[in-house]
Amino acid sequence: MDEMGDNVFVLGADPHNRAVLDELAERRGYRIHGLLEMEELRDAHDRLPELLDDARRILDGFEGSVDAVIGFWDFPVRTLVPILCAERGLHSPSLESVVKCEHKYWSRREQREVTDAVPPFAEVPLEAEAPPPEVGYPMWLKPVKSFSSALAFRVTDDEEFREALGRIREGIDDLGSPFDWLLRRIDLPEAVARAGGSACLAEEEVHGEQVTVEGYVWRGDPVVYGVVSSATYPDSPSFLRYTYPSGLPGTVAERLADISERVVRRMGLDATTFNIEYFWNPGDDTLRLLEINPRHSQSHARLMAEVDGVPNHDHMVRLALGREPLLETGAGRHATAAKWFLRRFTDGVVRTAPGPEDIARMERDVPGTGAKVSAPPGTRLSRMPSQDSYSYELAQVFTAGRSDEDLRRAYELCLARLPFEIDEPDEDAAAGGEGG
Template sequence: MSNRPPNVFVLGLDEANLPALRAVPGTDRMNLHPLLSATELQSGEVHVPDLIDRACTVLDGFEGSIDAIVGYWDFPASTLVSLLSERYGTRATSLESVVKCEHKYWSRLVQQEVVTEHPRFGRVDLTAENPSPPDGVRFPMWLKPALSYSSELAYGVGDMTEFREAVDAIKAGIHRVGRPFEYILDQLDLPPEMADVGGQVCLAEETLNGVQVAVEGYAHDGEITVYGVLDSINYPDSTSFLRHQYPSALPEPVQQRLRSVAERVMRHIGWSEATFSIEFFHDPATDRTAILEINPRHSQSHAELFTYVDGAANHHSMLALALGRDPALPRRKGPYTLAAKWYYRWFTDGVVHRVPSDEEIARIEREIPGVRIDLVPDEPQHLSDSGHQDSYSYEVAHIFTGGDSEEELREKYDRCVAALSLGLDTPAETPS
């Protein structure tokens, strides 16, 4: 076997993830190459054939070996990994298995074949003169496109008035991701239950209650391994994330049930040689557990958390699987007992008029050990123009903290928020 460093092409390689990738053991003996930018993959209504052509131009023009093609973003990056890997002979799970995760309606159909841990769901006919909830799906419910970014166009509704308002909003924006996704569906031999569904379909699901939790894992050599369980805590009286925290505080029997459901579903989907993440709800009052959604990739949002607690980012498993190596992560070898990713948000639109410089952020990170800060908006900018926000809030900064208690995590977060001194004006305060 050659001792040359393998060439790994990373779809959407971005500055925020580069430090975590570089910190993965062994990446100093890899050549990491960017393949399409995050902006190309996520801005506007993407054109999948054009993205494939641009990626192939880069790969065909590369003079060395193409040893791996990887990605940690949702559609279209997730599907491009499978399409390009098949074309260039690199390791990846099948395109069909990716789409069975990513198309929310197909995913529900597949889930109900092997588990009961899912909400009641159905399709909403957006072409009807007066769209109505599916039979058997009761209020309160969530309406969402079959495919979206970061909960974009996902609405919680409690009555028919809110239902109709959400339908109108989804109808107006569903084409941005749904139309390009139909190109991917055309590449597959779809089963009869999916033959007429398409990519621009709206899903209704009964609202799940309890605490939200994420499970991360991978498939390797025919085995499904879950390597991490993380809690997702919302802002009070809100559906928007306040923080992800690792490891989970749920009782071990509950975590084991989550692992079991994940293993059964991913095996049934045909997942192979790739990472995944599944979001669940667990209701302590009823002891009910249910799948919220399945993501056909690990969460890049959690990379720093695994580094803080386990000693290596979850990017390690992605890279190792693509290169045919051992994907196992170290366990509890990091410097901290707990870690969190905090979402500093505004719940009304505003204009950013002062953003700390890179030097100021680096100073804060030096003064507060065990923190990293990523700012979302640029200066000056309306928060509503920053893209990929959920339907109810605006992300201003992502703040990663490591510590040995929840109190320490919160104290570091509060210090970071105060030190950032972000300059924001609400629309009412903004000159017209």
């Protein structure tokens, strides 16, 4: 346990990820410390300088050594971590490499330099009346900076384009303005500087099976260690489940690894985990890169713990401490695992939701399962933060087993033990509280 005594600070540690880290800390011998609450960071995008000062005061006031600073979430967490680490000489990717990934237009320009697996795309000014000529319908319209698919819209004609752009204009400043503050700290290419943090990106729609490559960069060398498959609800872009391992043909996995390594090097990432989302079309065997994230997916942590024996959080901590990750593929208790998303596609107010007793009973009745309720009683679904543009997440359900059939059977058994009652929204219900 070479990490014995090291102090690891987590920027915006939420209860779920903190619990995973605490369990890892017992096994590895380091200590976990919180650094600002997630609520402070989520609701203070316009206070980035103050947040940095608050974090600095905590780190400066700590009596022991500060050996690593990490964070799981996107903006602003993932961009504040490199700033804090650079100031203290800690291991972290550079701010420029992280922003290069997170600015969707800049990221696409860089990806295009090293792979042809990039769909047609173009910057869209907020005042545009029609889409750019190089991108055809159907297309996706999204801000150059967003998270969890918020303000991302599929559009099929000019009327939908103008409607979607109008909705984006209404909400883009929540992230666009603070993102501009970060962009001013970096020497930007002219086209990216012109777009700034409050422009949009249009991308031609691509089709196929969505997969996510998980990897890390150690001393400049990217390493791909896993591929996760994603499935959506029928006739919807909202996720139904993630499955690990993906079960892709070996040749496809090799191509994914090759593209991923080239893109990661182009971005200049180092000392970090990463995940890259793709579409693979089995019909014509084409790959299309969706986006690159300069962090691992904490959504995959339990899946990898079930299959590989440790959550991917372990890789992040070791890199932040300046140590190479330890990989033991297939060392877990199960051959496959899945994370399911129970969703509702219309607004409502949650009247009843599964409680701790319901979840504990489910875990006893259906071994290898777990659940996390996202919408407790009193929640007005349309007011939940970080939802996609098409659905509301009620709960996450975890299953593990020997085969895909095991995963599906367990999920069906879990649903019967996780009852929700949701009322149609009205004025009285809307005043009843936001929850979540």
